[in-house]
Amino acid sequence: MAIQQDVEQGKQEAREPLLDEDKTSVDGDEEGDERKISQKSRRENxxxxxxxxxxxxxxxxxxxxxxxxxxxxxxxxxxxxxxxxxxxxxxxxxxxxxxxxxxxxxxxxxxxxxxxxxxxxxxxxxxxxxxxxxxxxxxxxxxxxxxxxxxxxxxxxxxxxxxxxxxxxxxxxxxxxxxxxxxxxxxxxxxxxxxxxxxxxxxxxxxxxxxxxxxxxxxxxPESPRWLAKTGKEKEFETALQKLRGEDADISHEAAEIKDYIETLERLPKAKMLDIFQRRYVRSVIIGVGLMVCQQFGGINGICFYVSEIFEIAGFSSSVGTITYACLQVVVTALGATLIDKAGRKPLLLVSATGLVIGCLLTGLAFYFKVYDLATNAVPALAVTGVLLYIGSFSAGMGAVPWVVMSEIFPINIKGVAGSLATLVNWFGAWLISYTFNYLMSWSSYGTFILYAAINALAFLFIITVVPETKGRTLEQIQAAINN
Known part of the structure; x- marks a missing residue:
């Protein structure tokens, strides 16, 4: 019965413009009408x-x-x-x-x-x-x-x-x-x-x-039309939507959809924090929170906040390393955004986790050589290769994909509460890693990166065994499969 309720909620989500792009045949006819608008008019709107x-x-x-x-x-x-x-x-x-x-x-x-x-x-x-x-x-x-x-x-x-x-x-x-x-x-x-x-x-x-x-x-x-509709500001809602769609645009259909959506939200029971630990939701919560743990506890904020120090300790130019790091991050993030709907969520996460492990091991090896005065000429090259591989791998998958998966796996009635929990775990992990990074480096520079490599290896196992592929599936299919 619980799964059937979730499926029904998922179907409702599929009909609502905010929650899913999948459309019924009726919506397909409506989209056909919308395509009659000229491209010039569309650009103006x-x-x-x-x-x-x-x-x-x-x-x-x-x-x-x-x-x-x-x-x-x-x-x-x-x-x-x-x-x-x-x-x-x-x-x-x-x-x-x-x-x-x-x-x-x-x-x-x-x-x-x-x-x-x-x-x-x-x-x-x-x-x-x-x-x-x-x-x-x-x-x-x-x-x-x-x-x-x-x-x-x-x-x-x-x-x-x-x-x-x-x-x-x-x-x-x-x-x-x-x-x-x-x-x-x-x-x-x-x-x-x-x-x-x-x-x-x-x-x-x-x-x-x-x-x-x-x-x-x-x-x-303008303000968000949906927020204006939710707060009962009818006139401001229509004004804002008209401004966003253009003076000559017919907003009647979209306005009606938004109002129906708001009414649907109002009818749903407001979930409390303890409700998300019910048996039917527990797998969704484990996946959402688990991905945030994987994202943060693999060391990203320690490395991001102190990357200049890492390069300096390794004997590499901090300015050159930091600039290269910065440019790579933007390029790979943009590339990952174009691949997420083609390659899939899970493959990107697995490739990303693999790169994080290798990057940490290379950086750890560089610091090991430095501490024990072995192959000192290779230390800067190993360190910069490891750090750049790490950030490139993180930007390709582990940076953005957990947020995408989280938005897909929670049923509509617990999305707010469950999303808040996952977000809180994410920021707590970010704080803990950034606070402890300097202390860990003082304890053992190479040991720090070996520890992060081990955590990222565990993240790989978590992804391959627990996280489902959500590409090309409707919300009701995803939620029915997870909460079955």
Missing amino acids: VWMVYLSTIVAVCGSYEFGCCAGYSSPTQSAITEDLDLSLSEYSVFGSILTFGAMIGAITSGPIADFIGRKGAMRVATGFCVVGWLAIYFAEGALALDIGRLATGYGMGVFSYVVPVFIAEIAPKDLRGALTTLNQLMICTGVSVSFIIGTVLTWRVLALIGLVPCAILLFGLFLI
Whole structure:
């Protein structure tokens, strides 16, 4: 009976524009009518969607700036402010602690004051945080600033993809949503690159640029029509949808679909946290949470936050290594986005996990040689090869695919609660890894990467034995198979 309920919920999801792209034969006829609109008219109708997406992903870029700040600035900040290893570890890792708080509160904020309102709140925290870092004369001001930017980052991680998904037409939603992850990687990479030539205080000021663009841009774009409909703002809802689709567009059919969708959500029981541990949902929760553990505990945030130090310890040029790392990350992330619907989720995850294991082993071998003074000439080449293979492999699959799978495996009535749990686990893992990385490196540089290699090997086993392939399957098929 439980499975039948999930199947019925999945069928309802398949009919709703927000949840699935699969359409019934009726929808196929409607799409045929929509195709009668000329391409010229179509291009004219979606320009506001493109503008709104560009404005929103400034938040994603800001996310990347926050995440990428600590790596190129570690040596300079430590020297200028005379910070201990412990103090800088707190500064580097407290970002993710703030992001955990931001992720937990982002849903209620976005529901209460709207998607644009949530982005303004996140931007405000980032502005305060960057200014605190810029004017910092000691560890306390640095930590307060880093915590504030982390909070803003956590809110952005939720609200930006939600906003884009809610404003985009169904045939553009997938492509536009992938810009979120791409802009995060771009923000990280640009911070890595310009951080090699700018002082840490100037780099903090640079972090204000996307904030300024976002604050200005939010005055030019409409609020999410779906949020307006959900809050009962009928007139504003129709105005926003018309603005997004164009003055001459017929929005009556889409408006009716959105209203039906909102009514469906209102009829569903509101799930509580304990409900997700019911037997019929437990496999979905294990897969969703397990993938977040695999993503974070394999060492990504330690390596990302401190990549410059890794290259320096290995005897390789930190500036050259960091720039190469940054460029590779953007290119491979863009490539992975084009392959996810062709190669499939599971193959990308398996290839990614394999590359992570090999990358960690190569880097660990480099540090082993360095510690015991063996083949010292090979140490820099091994280290940079290992780190670049690691980040390339992560960007190809483990970075984005867990979020995609998570969005597909949870039934509609538990998506919010289960998604919050998975997100919280993700940010907790990010905090723990970034906080412990310097301590692990002090304990044993090569042992750190061997430990990460072992965790990624376990992730490979988890993926191959527990995670299903979801490519080309409807939501009801995925959920019926998982919860059977």
